[in-house]
Amino acid sequence: MKKWIAGCLVALGLATNAFAAGGGFPLEKAPNLTNDLSALQNGAKIFVNHCLSCHSASFVRYNRMTELGLTEKQIKENLMFTTEKVGDLMISAINPAQAKQWFGANPPDLTLVARSRASAGHTGADYLYTLLRTYYRDETKPTGWNNLAFPNIGMPNPLWELQGERKPVMETVSSHGHEVQVLRGWEQVKPGTMTQAEYDRNVAELVAFMQWMAEPAHNDRVRLGIWVLIFLGVFTIVAWRLNAAFWKDIK
Structure with missing residues (x-):
């Protein structure tokens, strides 16, 4: 279960912040770390350790990560567990037949x-960043987990060892004549191997890699x-002055 990080990511919808019909859970802005x-x-590293066992990234080859400043030797020794060649595609090790039997698909x-989950006003990174930071323990669910951004999610928290276990602190408020539950914060139930700040940073870096x-x-x-826009701007000035020079003696 530890490596299910995005089992349902492409199928996720937004939940409600107040658990009321018609609401939309507010997405948090993901830090821009792509540079x-x-x-x-x-x-x-987080992706290959927590995602790649079940999920492929079949349009990317391992050696593409040399663009991130890694050598092929570093990639092969630290980021490859199921393939032999650094030029191979990032294919999941899971058996498709077994995956369908276990997960239904x-x-x-x-x-x-990270591109397919973009919505009006938000990037796919915002969606993923919010999703991976809104898990909480819910013993009424088969997996023991739930998620504010995706109620009744079928995937347990893939990073729970890092984040630990926590539960949302809700408050009942009146909205348009109805009482609804609004999130006011989080209560840490069991600590993880990281502080919340460290966990948030690692999630941001995972999301950045997925971007x-x-x-x-x-x-x-x-x-x-x-640079193209700068060139066009300079060329426009040059062309304008040339035009003036060509026509200056013509009345």
């Missing part, structure tokens, strides 16, 4: 999940676009 190579490297590929994985060339494309 931080050390953060992306740690995110890659094959765990989805996660290559593009990078969804579009490795994103930052290069943005930088190139900025």
Whole structure:
């Protein structure tokens, strides 16, 4: 169960902050760490240790992570557990037939999940960042876990050893003539191996890696676009002055 990190990510919907019909759980803004190579490297480590046993990233090859500042030797020794060649695709080790038997369906590929979960006003990173930080213990559920961003989630908290166990602190308030439960905070039930701040940072780095994985060339494309706009701006000024020079003697 430890490595189920995104078993239901592509199927997740938003829950309600007040558990009332028509509400929408507010997504938190994920830190932008896609330019931080050390953060992306740690995110890659978390991904291969907690996600890749069940979920593939079949549009990315291991050696693509050399773009994160890793050598092929480092990738092979630290991030590869099921393949022999550093040029192989990041394919899950789980047997598809067994996965369907256990989960009812094959765990989805996660290559593009950080892009597919984007919504109006929020990126897919915001969605994933919120989801992975709103798990809580619920003994009424078969897995013993629930999630504020996805009520009745079928996937237990994949990072519970890091975060520990906690429960939401709810408050009853009146809204439009109805009493609803609103989240006011969290109570730590059992400590994890990380403090909450450390856990939040590691989740942010995992999400950043999933963003990078969804579009490795994103930052290069943005930088190139900025230079193209600068070039066009300079060229426009030059063209304008040339035009004035060509027509200055014509009345």
